Amino acid sequence: MAQATAVAQIISKNEQQILEQWVSLQLSAPTLRADLIKERELREQSREFLQQFSTAINAASENTDAVAWNPVKEVLAGVSRNRATQGFTPSETAMFVFSLKQPIFELLRKEIQDIAKFAGESWRVTALLDKLGLYTTEVYQKSRESVIARQQEEMMELSTPVVELWNNIVALPLIGTLDSARTQVVMESLLEKIVENEAMIAIIDITGVPTVDTLVAQHLLKTVAAARLMGADCIISGMRPQIAQTIVHLGVNLSDVLTKATLADAFAVALQRTGASVTRIKA
Amino acid sequence: MERIPILKMGEFLLVTIQIDMHDQLAITLQDDLTQQIVKHRAHGVLIDISSLEIVDSFIGRMIGNIAGMARMLDAETVLVGMKPAVAITLVELGMSLTGVRTALNVEKGMAVLQGSLKGKEFFGRDIER
Numbered sequence: 001m002a003q004a005t006a007v008a009q010i011i012s013k014n015e016q017q018i019l020e021q022w023v024s025l026q027l028s029a030p031t032l033r034a035d036l037i038k039e040r041e042l043r044e045q046s047r048e049f050l051q052q053f054s055t056a057i058n059a060a061s062e063n064t065d066a067v068a069w070n071p072v073k074e075v076l077a078g079v080s081r082n083r084a085t086q087g088f089t090p091s092e093t094a095m096f097v098f099s100l101k102q103p104i105f106e107l108l109r110k111e112i113q114d115i116a117k118f119a120g121e122s123w124r125v126t127a128l129l130d131k132l133g134l135y136t137t138e139v140y141q142k143s144r145e146s147v148i149a150r151q152q153e154e155m156m157e158l159s160t161p162v163v164e165l166w167n168n169i170v171a172l173p174l175i176g177t178l179d180s181a182r183t184q185v186v187m188e189s190l191l192e193k194i195v196e197n198e199a200m201i202a203i204i205d206i207t208g209v210p211t212v213d214t215l216v217a218q219h220l221l222k223t224v225a226a227a228r229l230m231g232a233d234c235i236i237s238g239m240r241p242q243i244a245q246t247i248v249h250l251g252v253n254l255s256d257v258l259t260k261a262t263l264a265d266a267f268a269v270a271l272q273r274t275g276a277s278v279t280r281i282k283a
Numbered sequence: 284m285e286r287i288p289i290l291k292m293g294e295f296l297l298v299t300i301q302i303d304m305h306d307q308l309a310i311t312l313q314d315d316l317t318q319q320i321v322k323h324r325a326h327g328v329l330i331d332i333s334s335l336e337i338v339d340s341f342i343g344r345m346i347g348n349i350a351g352m353a354r355m356l357d358a359e360t361v362l363v364g365m366k367p368a369v370a371i372t373l374v375e376l377g378m379s380l381t382g383v384r385t386a387l388n389v390e391k392g393m394a395v396l397q398g399s400l401k402g403k404e405f406f407g408r409d410i411e412r
Contacts, residue, residue: 184371188371191367192367194387195367195387198387198388198391199387200387222374226371226374227370228379229362229370229374229385230365230387231385231388231392
């Protein structure tokens with residue numbers, strides 16, 4: 001324990017010196033991403049980390065699971081998250097911590113004369129900094145994953161807009177392949193819009209659906225059935241020639257559903273059914 | 284014994300289901316409803332399930348049965364007020380209730396019944412903008 005505090009004491013005594021060396025090292029390193037981070041920001045991050053690091057190592061030695069290390073981890077997590085969004089690679093992020101080894105080792109070499117003691121001390125510092133470096137990678141990974149998850153969610157919502165075409169007529173332009181998860185979202189948003197707009201006709205436009213196989217057809221039929229239970233009639237539009245051929249060859253029965261080739265045709269039918277019509281004002 | 288009330292509205296009967304159905308209640312409802320249809324010479328039945336959060340296959344089948352019975356007595360059945368979640372569940376259960384007509388709410392269900400009374404479909408209210 002006494003030896004651990006020796007390192008701690010050395011670090012806290014020479015904090016300013018280490019910081020200067022560390023920052024200039026980071027600035028001169030070939031891996032510096034001057035395009036992504038400003039010198040002032042780097043200096044601030046380094047200062048904050050070193051300060052917390054020195055406090056923690058004095059309070060709890062090398063046990064990084066101790067409560068005293070929490071502020072250090074918070075600083076690292078903040079840096080990591082920042083760098084993940086700024087576009088740093090995981091190794092560049094981890095290098096932030098690893099690059100601290102050099103100034104600390106130089107200092108240790110100066111301060112500790114005994115070779116065996118020096119080796120022991122450097123090993124402890126190495127193990128400690130490795131742990132912290134890996135921690136940054138972990139946080140980096142997590143924040144990346146959360147970005148991906150958010151994007152997936154957004155894509156899901158963006159891909160299922162339900163639009164009101166006219167009083168009591170809503171349309172659902174489908175884009176992309178329909179799988180079970182998407183069908184669920186599509187169904188929910190369509191049914192909610194039907195309630196909201198008191199729709200009597202729902203047009204499902206499949207112009208943007210690349211292929212229709214038995215599964216997609218079944219999902220479509222499910223959506224149509226659910227809309228019917230809510231009291232809205234469904235029209236499927238945007239039926240392309242190849243899709244019509246595929247559906248017949250697959251033996252899917254779409255005869256209970258009204259299908260149209262274009263959205264315009266479907267809209268005309270919908271208007272007619274709701275009792276409206278389009279007239280030309282000028283000849 | 285608990286009963287589901289059947290209200291007479293002109294030529295139509297309105298049934299609002301607000302509590303969990305069980306066998307005995309369903310049989311009582313079928314009994315009451317068929318008698319009321321004959322007694323009032325009703326031509327339409329509205330079944331409102333807007334306050335039901337859960338509809339299982341039992342209720343689905345019962346509604347189908349009621350629609351069949353009413354049809355034999357010359358009354359059309361319209362199921363109204365189904366919630367989106369309920370509709371999705373029923374479809375997933377494979378019960379799309381193909382023999383029953385549906386409408387979004389009581390008002391629209393009434394319009395559907397009136398339309399079919401006139402011998403032709405009625406499709407909603409004034410849509411001039």
